[in-house]
Amino acid sequence: MNAHAKHTADATTVEESLAIQQANAAFDSKAATDLAMQNTLLTPRFYTTDFDEMDAINVEPVRKDWDKLIGQMKADPNKGHFKKNADWDQIDWEGMDPALKAEFLDFLVSSCTAEFSGCVLYKEMKRRGNNKDICELFALMSRDEARHAGFINDALREAGVAVNLGFLTREKKYTYFRPKFIYYATYLSEKIGYARYITIYRHLEANPEQRFHPIFKWFKEWCNDEFSHGEAFALLMRTDPKLTQSFTNKLWIRFFLTAVYSTMWVRDHARPEFHKALGVDIDWYDQEVFRKTSTIARQVFPLELDIDHPRWLPNLRRMNDAFLAMDRAKKRGGLGGLLGRAAAGTKAAMAFVALYTIPVVKNEVPAQVRLEPSY
Ligand SMILES: [Fe+2]
């Protein structure tokens, strides 16, 4: 196959998509790949899990909804969508305000890494599994994520930086998560992905003059893919009531909600220029994304965080201040820097505990799991 002749948007399998991306990798940049290689609390990680345990899932309890969802994904409504067309406006990267350019590139690299993280995990599950249902689902999801990552990389390449995804697959550290943690974390990240993309899309639909890059025009179909992926994890969790109903697992769900939401808050607040250019108030945007995500998550989680509680926003701000202080201490170095980091770490941990202990809102999960995108 001549990989250059085909685009990742048209690839129907993850293997084909990755082969095309590998053929482009000669042009990819070290700086962007280095950024994607970072493993901090705030950068997207790569995950591995107990694939045998996941392979053993029996989807019979949710068979009807399962077949319908797989049918929708197989129909592949977004085939061919994720590539530049006449709607793609040329961007003057050289003329862009340097602070905005830096934050936007950081946003693209981090989004590309996150998409690719899903791709790698899903592809590995598909490769290792024997369970027809599971393998089929993970093949479809890795197909989508490979396209998403490929498309962001196209945008990056125009700016002269792109992530070498083949290198990343081989060299980036993989973090082990038990399957149930994969369900909670991945379900949340898919649904948050949906909520983030659709909120930006709707905002720019109403304020097109603030769309400073064409990639945002693709966010609607994009978020529908993420929505389906989230639906799949909701169904997987519904196959075993213990996963969401036992006392311990409720505490874990609460933990993941708090960790994922507060990480998003800190990450977004690190990009003031990017959000200013979009005309988006970060506090509003994050609360809006939390609200949409929490509403959707009622389909499967027996509880939701009280994001209107008086302790919520102040402790998110405290957490953000702690991360800023940690950054400053890192730059300072030496003994002072070390002590500063320890102090900031304690502050962040206290803020996290304050958030985690906010009383949650209980939720009775509905008999009917499946949802359709509605924002
Ligand atoms: Fe994706």
Ligand SMILES: [Fe+2]
């Ligand atoms: Fe996804």
